[in-house]
Amino acid sequence: MLPPFVGERFMVTIKDIAERAGVSFSTVSKALRDSPLVKEETKRRILDVARELGYQPNFAARRLVSRKSWAVGVVWPSVERTALSYLITRINAQLERLGYVTVFSINEPRSAVDVFRRFQVDAILVFDDRGERPPLGELAGYGRIPILVYGTMGRTPFPTVDVNRKQAIRLAVRHLAELGHRRVVYVGRPAQYDPLQEEKIAAFRREMAALGLPCPEDAVLDTEGMAFHDGFIAMQTILSRRAPPTAVISGSFDLTRGIVRAAREAGLSVPGRLSVVSYDNIPLAEELDIPVTTAGVPAETLAEAIAARLVALIERPEDRSGVILEPELAVRSSTAPPAP
C-alpha cells in the first residue's frame, strides 16, 4: 500500500505514525528507538504502523538534535582495482554491522568532503590511493568532521590506517629465498608516480640485497598501470628474456591474474616452472585456477580495522593516532622450490 499524502508532502514523519497509532509523537520517537519507557504492546503497534507507512527516519533532523547521523562518507578513489573494490565492499558491510550507513562520492577529495559536510556525516574516510594531487593537508581544520585516511602513511596531518607494505614485500622475498629461488623479479612500477608502489619496490631491493640475492636494474618491471593486462604484458616481456626468473612478486592482485594467465599461455606451469607471490590478500586469491600465495593484510582484517578506527574517531575525535597493520604470508599453491 502507498504511504499517505501528508499535507502535500511526500514524506512520512513520526507525527504521521503518531496520528495513525493514536499516540503522541514523542511516544513514537521512543518506541522507534526501543525505549523501555514504552509499553511492549504500544511499541508493537507503533512499529507495525511505521512499517506499514514505510517510515524512514530523517537523518538531518536527527543529527540536528542528537548530533549524530549514523552515517559515514567515503571518498572513492578514481582507480579501479579488484582488491580495492573488494575492500570497499567489506568496509561497507562492516560499518553496516556497527550501525552505520555508508555513502560514497567520486568527486575529488576537497569537493567530496564538502558534500559530506552538507550531509552531516559523522566521519569521512578518504582513500588516497595515489597519495598525490590536491594536497590533502588543505582539508585540515576545514570542517569539524573527523577524517580518516587510508594509504598515505604519515603523509597527511590526519589519522590514518595503513598497511606495512615494506614488511609484506619482505615476507614475499624471504619466502621465495627460503624455497631456493635466486632469480626473482618484482612486477609493478606503474608509469605514473605512485608513492605506495615506490615503497614496495624499495623494500624489494633492500630485502634482495640483504639476503644476498642478485638484484639487477631489470629485476623491477615497469607496467603501464596496475591492472590485469598490465600484468599480462609484463609477463610476456619477462618470458622473452634470455634467463627468465624462477619467481615473480606482483604488486597487486590484478597484475597477478595477468601474470598467471600469461604464464599458462606460454606453457609455463605455476608453480612448477614459475613461482608467484602476490601483494594484497583477498579471498579471490584462493579462488583462482591456481590459488595464489599472497603477502598482505587480509582484506577482512583491514576492513574491520578501518571501520573500527572510524567509529573510534567518531567517539573520540581528539585521538588522532594512526594504525599500521602487519601483513601476513598466506602460502597457497603458486609457490614451490625452483625446478632443478
Next chain:
Amino acid sequence: MLPPFVGERFMVTIKDIAERAGVSFSTVSKALRDSPLVKEETKRRILDVARELGYQPNFAARRLVSRKSWAVGVVWPSVERTALSYLITRINAQLERLGYVTVFSINEPRSAVDVFRRFQVDAILVFDDRGERPPLGELAGYGRIPILVYGTMGRTPFPTVDVNRKQAIRLAVRHLAELGHRRVVYVGRPAQYDPLQEEKIAAFRREMAALGLPCPEDAVLDTEGMAFHDGFIAMQTILSRRAPPTAVISGSFDLTRGIVRAAREAGLSVPGRLSVVSYDNIPLAEELDIPVTTAGVPAETLAEAIAARLVALIERPEDRSGVILEPELAVRSSTAPPAP
C-alpha cells in the same frame, strides 16, 4: 583564531554571528545568502564576522526547512565496466553543472533506496545493470522520492532512460555488410543470464538473417563475463577455428579491448584481416592503439539525457515518461572491407 565554545561544542551558528555583529539572527541568515533585503554595509559587516569566526552553514538545518536537498543518490552497480564507470563520472559532472550533488551507495537497490530516503535526496538513479535480482518492482510506491532507472527498458514500473540496443547492433551489422563482410561473429553472451545482452544477441541474429548473411549457431560467442580478458579468451577461441570470421561485433568496450589485443598478438592486423565494431561509445574508443568503430549512444549524450531526465523528474514527479536514445555509428579505423 578558534571559534568560540558554544554550549560545550565547537560550532559557530548564525546566532553567534548575530550577537557579535549586533544584529538579529534572521538578518544574518539573509545576509549570508546575499539577500537584497539587507543593507550593503550591514551585509559586509556580517560577512566579515562570519569569516572571522570560521562559520560553516549547517545543511541539515537548512534542508529541514527548505524542502530541497539539491542532492541525487545513485545506486552503483556491482559490476565494473569501463564504459559504465565512465558514464557514471559524466553523470556526476553533469549533475554538478545543474547544481546537484551526487552521492553513491553500493548496497543492493532496496537498501540503497532506504539510505537515500534517509538522506532526503531529491531523486534516485538506479543502474539496473543486470536487470535481475531483487525485483526492482518491489521498490514501487515504496517511497515518494522519484526513481529513475537506467538499462531496463520497460521492465520496471519506473521512468527509465535507455538505449535502443537493437538498433545499435543493427547499425553494426549493416555497416559490416556494406563493407562486404559475410562471416561476422558476435562476442558477448555472458555466462550469467543478462536480458540486456540477450536483446543485442537477438537483434544480431535477426539482422544477419534479414541481410541474407549466414548466422550459424556459433556466430554468437559465449563469454564468462564482459571484461577485458573475456574478450581476449573469446578471440583466441575464434582464431582457432577452421574458417575464422572476417569481422567481429563486440558487446562491450572492455571485451573489445581484449579482442583487439588477442588479434594483434596473433599477428592479425586490424582492420586489414579483421574488422571490429564495438558496442558502447566512449571517448576512450578513439584513444586506443587502433581507434575502434563503435555503435552506441555517445556517453556524453547519455549522461546529459540521464541528468536532464533526473532533474525533470524532480520538478514534475508525476510525469513518468521514459526516454529511449537512438545510437549512432561512429566509423573509425577498426573496420574495412574484408581481405580478398
Next chain:
DNA sequence: ATGGGGAATGACAACGTTGTTATTTCCAGA
C-alpha cells in the same frame, strides 16, 4: 509638524527529531 511609505531590521513559526519534564493512568495496599 505630520503622515506616508519604502528600506532595513527584527520576531516568530515552522522543519522532524530527541531528551527532559509534566501529566495521566492504573493498580496495590490501607
Next chain:
DNA sequence: TCTGGAAATAACAACGTTGTCATTCCCCAT
C-alpha cells in the same frame, strides 16, 4: 473507597536554519 506511587504517555523545549510577517527607522512631500 481512597491514596501513594510507579508505569505509561503526553507536552514541550531545544537543535540551526529559512521564509513570512511585523516592527522600526528615515526621509520626503504635505
